[in-house]
Amino acid sequence: MSDLISIVMPVKNAGAYLEEGLDSILNQSETNWELIAVNDHSIDKSEHILQTYANSDQRISYFNNAGDGIIPALQTAYSHASGNMIHRMDADDVMPPHKLKLLKTKLQEVGTGHVVTGKVEYFAESEVSNGYRKYEHWLNQLCEADSHWLSIYKECVIASPAWLIFRDDFEKCGGFDSTIYPEDYDLVFRFYKAGYKVESVDEVVHLWRDHSSRTSRNHPNYQQNAFFSIKLHYFFELDRDFSRPLVVWGAGPKGKIMAKLLKKRNEKFVWACNNPNKKGHDIYDKTMQSIGEIMKLPEPQILITVAQRNAQKEIRKYLTTHGLEEYKDYYFFR
The missing domain is CATH 3.40.50.20 (Rossmann fold)
Structure with a gap:
């Protein structure tokens, strides 16, 4: 379908938060979407929750990861995607009710050769860490100025669950084919390399959950060395x-x-x-x-x-x- 949004979502032991995230997708004002979730060898109740939701709504499907880790999970999910627009969602986060509608409207307005994004907001059961709050503020400033590419070597300039892109553009820059971590930063660098223009929605489009077991806090693929390595990789290639x-x-x-x-x-x-x-x-x-x-x-x-x-x-x-x-x-x- 020409205006169908394919949402790909890796799931790894997200049982404590997964239902809230899935409900936020079901409650979207935009209804023309499909969710392809991939269970990445979870040992909690994640698979049971995915099965329950898939049984209750035909727009939701789930598969088990053919490999191990986020990148194979994204690749598995994308292999089953049929939409003309591609979006990534994280299993422990929440969508504001009009997220998909806002991003879709903006993308249809600006057309191909663009990636659209919007503001983000962190939330937590306790207090959001100061570092994440600063990152949130910085990302939102980039959205207000649409100045993302001017800061590409500082940090990842587009939140991984806050972009929407046409399928053809996504595939032209390699989609989820890359095996480089951090995979979200690598993808954004490939948007930059492809010359896509970033257009922003001036509203919060994603609620990012901060919790102690978040992958970006704990996995070596997301530590400082990995970020500097990918920055240098693309600096030497592009600039x-x-x-x-x-x-x-x-x-x-x-x-x-x-x-x-x-x-x-x-x-x-x-x-x-x-x-x-x-x-x-x-x-x-x-x-x-x-x-x-x-x-x-x-x-x-x-x-x-x-x-x-x-x-x-x-x-x-x-x-x-x-x-x-x-x-x-x-x-x-x-």
Whole structure:
């Protein structure tokens, strides 16, 4: 069906929250959807819940994961999808009542070559962590400005359960075929690589549950090293100018992760920071340079790993006064 939305949903031991999420899909004002859920070897009551809901509504189907993990689960789900529009849902989250209608209306309005998204809101049984609340605020600011691609190397700029895209566009950029984790960030990078424009709905379209057993909190595929690895992978593929010297700015924990990954890739780079106590010292067999020294390099490309926001403002001001442009000469990898 030309306007059918296929919702793919991996399910892993989500029994405590699954019924609330499924009910929120059933309560959508948009009714032309199908849900393909995939049970990823759950050992709780998840499969029983999926079976019950599939028996009660023909729009819901579920399958067991042919492999192991989120990516095979998404691939299994997508192999059964028949809609012209594709959406991902997480089993422990909740859809606001008009989520699908808002995203669908926007996508039909802007047409192919676009991915649509909207604002998100975290909720929890207790208090949402400060880090997640900051991420929520940041994502929503990107939606207000439709400036997602300008921040692609900072964090994942589109929430994994908050996008809708036409099936043809989804398949053109590889869909769920990739095996790279974090899979949601990898997919967003491929949207970016394909040149799709992001259009946002100015409303909250997804309620994101924060809880202690959330996969993104605990699985090694979603730890900081994995995020930096995928950022570097796409930076070197899409934005690296090999005629220019590469500089890493920052010698804190993130700078050290970056340096290790670059050395593992056998990439040449200059390492610098503004801490005078580290200047001239060797870290991982790299001699730390001063900021003044790197500014003497011919047209450097600078990867900034400094996380503190006020420090980032000062760095941006400093580099701008030296005639460097963000997203061309320097990038924040936070």
